[in-house]
Amino acid sequence: MDTAVSGFKCSATEQIGDVILTLAIQMCMSVCASTDGCKSVFYTRSECVRCRSRYRNASDARLLPMVGSVSYTTVVRCNPGWLSFLDSCYLRHSSTKMTYDQTKNYCSSLGVNAHVLYIDSDEEKDVASNVLQAIGPVWIGIHLKDGSWISSIDDTSVAYFNWALGEPNNTGNREHCAYTYYENYLWNDSPCTDPNNAVCEIDM
Ligand SMILES: [Ca+2]
Ligand SMILES: [Ca+2]
Numbered sequence: 001m002d003t004a005v006s007g008f009k010c011s012a013t014e015q016i017g018d019v020i021l022t023l024a025i026q027m028c029m030s031v032c033a034s035t036d037g038c039k040s041v042f043y044t045r046s047e048c049v050r051c052r053s054r055y056r057n058a059s060d061a062r063l064l065p066m067v068g069s070v071s072y073t074t075v076v077r078c079n080p081g082w083l084s085f086l087d088s089c090y091l092r093h094s095s096t097k098m099t100y101d102q103t104k105n106y107c108s109s110l111g112v113n114a115h116v117l118y119i120d121s122d123e124e125k126d127v128a129s130n131v132l133q134a135i136g137p138v139w140i141g142i143h144l145k146d147g148s149w150i151s152s153i154d155d156t157s158v159a160y161f162n163w164a165l166g167e168p169n170n171t172g173n174r175e176h177c178a179y180t181y182y183e184n185y186l187w188n189d190s191p192c193t194d195p196n197n198a199v200c201e202i203d204m
Contacts, residue, residue: 020048026085026127033084082202085127089202090117092135097195100177103139104152107200115153116141117199119180120160128199129185137179137196140187144168144176163187 016038020031028048032038035050042049078089091110098106100116107116118141119125128138141152149158149168164181168189177192190196 014051016050020050030083030085033078078202078204087204088124089204090127091200093198093200097136098139098198099195100139100143100192103196103198104141106198107141110200111202114200114202117201118142118151118153119162120158125162125185128180135197135199137181138199139196140178140180141201142178143192144170144189149178161187163189 016032016035020028028041028050031048032041032050038050040051042051078084082089082091093106103116107114116139117128119128142149142158143152144150145155149161150156151158162180162185164184164186167187168175168178170176170189174191175189177194178187178189179194179196180187
């Protein structure tokens with residue numbers, strides 16, 4: 001590993017701003033991503049130190065290995081306005097509620113790899129609930145086809161779910177899309193024509 005990792009501190013000339021007390025590495029990364037010049041973060045359980053120059057040559061790197069209780073991260077860079085978490089960029093569109101198809105078209109229009117929020121792990125579920133924040137019900141990029149839930153990204157069958165108790169219930173055989181509830185972020189199937197909020201995602 002690069003010797004620059006030793007010590008887990010930014011030098012005075014590298015450090016950007018004060019050490020931030022934070023509970024989540026995702027939040028630490030987000031703060032860095034929105035700070036001009038920030039290339040990386042050192043994160044402990046309570047501190048987030050933003051650096052200007054560490055791993056400058058690896059600005060597109062993913063999470064680096066955990067070392068002791070400190071994780072060393074080079075932040076995934078996203079376009080302005082997009083939030084950087086884990087290996088994806090997210091864009092919240094909260095001004096207009098849209099149907100599922102409208103949301104798909106809107107997200108697709110934002111870039112070649114852009115798609116409706118697609119949650120495929122507990123880690124990403126936590127990002128969605130803790131960091132994307134409550135903007136109301138948000139469409140998830142899955143829909144029912146021939147009795148199976150498939151991904152809107154590539155039409156493959158979906159392996160990860162986070163349904164609320166009793167869902168999916170496909171009430172009236174009309175609930176072929178899915179969104180996250182406002183409060184607990186568990187999923188509910190609902191009519192694709194319902195208006196919900198849009199969060200778009202780009203995998204990095
Ligand atoms: Ca995803
Ligand atoms: Ca339902």
